[in-house]
Amino acid sequence: MRELKAALLGATGAVGQRYVSMLGDHPYIKLERLMGGESAGKRYSDATRWLLPTDLPAEFASKRVLPASPKNASGCELVFSALPSEAASAIEPAFAKAGFQVVSEASAHRMDADVPLIVPEVNPDHLSLVETQRRRRRWPGSLATTPNCTVTGLAMVLKPLGDRFTLRKAIVTSMQAISGAGFPGVPSLLITENVIPYIKDEEDKVEAESRKILGAASKGSISPSGLEMAISCNRVPVVDGHLETLYAEFEEPVSPSEATKALSSFKGVPQELRLPTAPDRPIIVRQEHDRPQPRLDRLAGSVPGMSVVVGRIRKGIGRNSIQLTLLSHNTIRGAAGTAILTSELMASKGYLGR
Structure with a gap:
């Protein structure tokens, strides 16, 4: 599988930290950009109170947290979202409209008729909604969600x-x-x-x-x-x-x-x-x-x-x-892990890199 460059929205929160931990040694997803709100401009190690029992991966400690804007994800094609639902409501569609493939933890769009809600082992066929979504919304990116x-x-x-x-x-x-x-x-x-x-x-x-x-x-x-x-x-x-x-x-x-x-x-x-x-x-x-x-x-x-x-x-x-x-x-299989697995499934089925 070719390298996939990714950005992470909501990087400093509890679930955001799970993404950072799990993507540190991923074989082909490279986490390039860490994004947040009030933490923007700070080094990641200064912006986050690290909660996990494992150490913060050294390669992310000195990265600057960027504002959650599509322009700051330039060069990435995959965007993970660990945003609160209220913020996700507007921010996630903006990234999809800008051409990014968004995989979200937030509840804001889970029940949208054209947004797939995925547990990869259970309903991988629901990813076909991505094509419907792109046609209806006329955007080059996509938005897929994972459940509660x-x-x-x-x-x-x-x-x-x-x-x-x-x-x-x-x-x-x-x-x-x-x-x-x-x-x-x-x-x-x-x-x-x-x-x-x-x-x-x-x-x-x-x-x-x-x-x-x-x-x-x-x-x-x-x-x-x-x-x-x-x-x-x-x-x-x-x-x-x-x-x-x-x-x-x-x-x-x-x-x-x-x-x-x-x-x-x-x-x-x-x-x-x-x-x-x-x-x-x-x-x-x-x-x-x-x-x-x-x-x-x-x-x-x-x-x-x-x-x-x-x-x-x-x-x-x-x-x-x-x-x-x-x-x-709940924060691995129930959150970051399922979103990462969903992105791997999307890549394997050709939903990324279009």
Whole structure:
């Protein structure tokens, strides 16, 4: 694969730092420009409070943070966005209009009819919306998005179950890490020794985005899945790793062993193509009675943090339902990692470099 030069919007935030960390030694994506708002003009090491346990890659420490303007991305073709949704609403289309291929974390455009919302193993065919988008909006670039961090792991589990069986209903309860709220995040006096049973707009996002991702692409549009869903989202005092319980109901009888086989054997297009950020096993099934756990399993996978870990697969009410627990790293698989993998998939399918 040829070298792809990239810019990063929102480089100093918690998710922006994940991009910097993960792209430091990428085989062909070269992160050339770091962009921000109030931090513009500063050296990256001075502009960011580095939050990750790994060191800030030396090659980025002295880079100047630039204002988030298309002219400052000259020479790049790929733009990653870790902007807050409000800022992303106007800034991301400006980059696409200027000819850049934008892959965004922000929620601002996820539900736009002509914007693909991608989990690479689940719905790679939805990238065909890029062609529709370019025609409708008359811009040379493109805008692709990745989902809410709670949705990514959930969609990866629902996909193989829905492919093998006929899914009718999904009831989900999330226990979401505090890093999902960004930095500085939830005040310590609110979250210490506490669980907060409400995250603004989260439950609606999880339902709508899941249905779009699991929907069918046809003739330049997405027909959302008709899966019945009930979602409850909670913030818990864990730094990284979103844990979710899933009760899935099917049209036909499904045994725990059949569900286990469907999940553990699942692979997607990124695995077939051996993309650099694709884990060998996108879903790892644990047999222990008390796994997955955020502390033990959030960095699972051949690419650390990119595998979804599933456990406690057991029967539900009657023969047509199962229950399970799943875990995904919310700032890796649920954010920067999926966006990087999406860009690799786009490059492999010819959506970049046009």
